[in-house]
Amino acid sequence: MSTDEPIPPASAPAPESAIDPRAARWVGLFMIVLVAGGFAAFRMFGRSVPPAPAEVAGDPILSRGRDVFLGRCAVCHGNEGRGDGPLAPTIANPPVGNLTDDEWKHGDRPDQVAAVIAKGVAGTRMEGWGRTLDPDDLRAVTAYVDHLAGRTAPAELRKSGR
Ligand code: HEC
Incomplete structure (x- = not known):
């Protein structure tokens, strides 16, 4: 290897993430709302019966x-x-x-x-x-x-x- 050859970069530049972090936040929020909604629906419509008096x-x-x-x-x-x-x-x-x-x-x-x-x-x-x-x-x-x-x-x- 001769000294006048360009030194290759130590590593390839990190590729841009395909996922926009703002979009990721919204998706995360959406999933939380979905899970919470499902839980609320279960509480409302599920057959949760209180114990007998x-x-x-x-x-x-x-x-x-x-x-x-x-x-x-x-x-x-x-x-x-x-x-x-x-x-x-x-x-x-x-x-x-x-x-x-x-x-x-x-x-x-x-x-x-x-x-x-x-x-x-x-x-x-x-x-x-x-x-x-x-x-x-x-x-x-x-x-x-x-x-x-x-x-x-x-x-x-x-x-x-x-
Ligand atoms: C598919 C729905 C349904 C189910 C299941 C059902 N019922 Fe009924 N029941 C009715 C309806 C509608 C009436 C009203 C009948 C009328 O007005 O003549 C009634 C009326 C009654 C009455 C008469 C109330 C009165 O004012 O004289 C009694 C007692 C009764 N049901 C008990 C029961 C019992 C105990 C069970 C379970 C073993 C049961 N029913 C299951 C729909 C149901």
């Missing part, structure tokens, strides 16, 4: 009834029975009623409530659960509906094996 958790028939209710009925009737489940806005003529008020369209006697739950209401979206639920689940969810309406579940619902 003590009087329910401590009563086997009510806690069983609550499990059945949350699994089968809350989609229309709402977690607390107020008629505000995720499907409720799509149901009209008749709409999903509020199970926690004093108005019982099909009667307020425990046997009438039990009959509606078991047989349903013809011509409405309230189907009968007598074939789907086993008798203990049926009794438990009936007791739980009584509880949601602020009543004490009648003693006959507590008998099992019928």
Whole structure:
């Protein structure tokens, strides 16, 4: 190598980054907003159910009834029975009623409530659960509906094996 040859640069100049750093910041921000939005939507629409209150958790028939209710009925009737489940806005003529008020369209006697739950209401979206639920689940969810309406579940619902 002769001395009058130009000395090659120690390394090639760093190539210009293809990504504009300002654009990168916006993309980063966008992704944060997307993740936060997804999380918020999950909190709003996800089935996050608070733990059962003590009087329910401590009563086997009510806690069983609550499990059945949350699994089968809350989609229309709402977690607390107020008629505000995720499907409720799509149901009209008749709409999903509020199970926690004093108005019982099909009667307020425990046997009438039990009959509606078991047989349903013809011509409405309230189907009968007598074939789907086993008798203990049926009794438990009936007791739980009584509880949601602020009543004490009648003693006959507590008998099992019928
Ligand atoms: C697909 C939606 C839907 C589901 C699921 C559903 N219901 Fe209903 N339910 C209704 C609608 C609509 C009515 C109103 C019927 C009417 O007005 O005659 C109703 C009425 C009732 C009533 C009568 C209220 C009254 O005022 O007399 C009771 C009790 C009841 N449902 C309990 C339950 C229970 C317990 C379950 C779960 C095992 C359940 N429902 C599941 C839609 C639903």
